[in-house]
Amino acid sequence: DIQMTQSPSSLSPSVGDRVTITCRASQRISNYLNWYHQKPGRAPNLLILDASNLQSGVPSRFSGSGSGTDFALTISSLHPEDFGTYYCQQTYGTPYTFGQGTKLEIK
């Protein structure tokens, strides 16, 4: 299985901060990397497809980058509703695997 490792595991930024979460794959996965956001008690929401394609309805303050093994999700200016947990996911091959999650707690 392809292992996905996110960092950091948690962080507590302030509203307005620029935030970057990284995700590293255990092998090259081209750009088959997606990002999800999950709020407590809710299903995950797909934010970014194929490393950098923002999904419809997702605010433009979110962006994704990377290819190969190293990827990043950036929030340019944090809003209060951005709290929750962010997961990366590889879809280069089955089994599709997720990172362990990065928990964002707004300070």
Add this chain to the structure above:
Amino acid sequence: QVQLQESGPGLVKPSETLSLTCVVSGHSISSGFYWGWIRQPPGKGLEWIGSISQSGTTYYKPSLKSRVTISVETSRNQFSLNLTSVTAADTAVYYCAKEIRRGAFGSWGQGTLVTVSS
């Protein structure tokens, strides 16, 4: 707007079979795409279980493959998950979801908690 709704028992005894159904509305399963099951143990991360196409082609996580069956009923616009010989480690919120592209889940059900306990 596609909507998905999981249903099934919230409590299953160890060694028995967990059975869940996902009813899809707002989109015909027959028209295409893959449909999947993902689970999340309490306080933990996401785990893909498997996916099925409208024609019944399935992909399963290898470590679960011996216990998992995913099936589709296009006439009822629903698909189902069976997981046999469950243990406490199978306690999780189970989500059904629609792939918008290979493995990428763009629409999700609200999730249903299944607890394995005697």
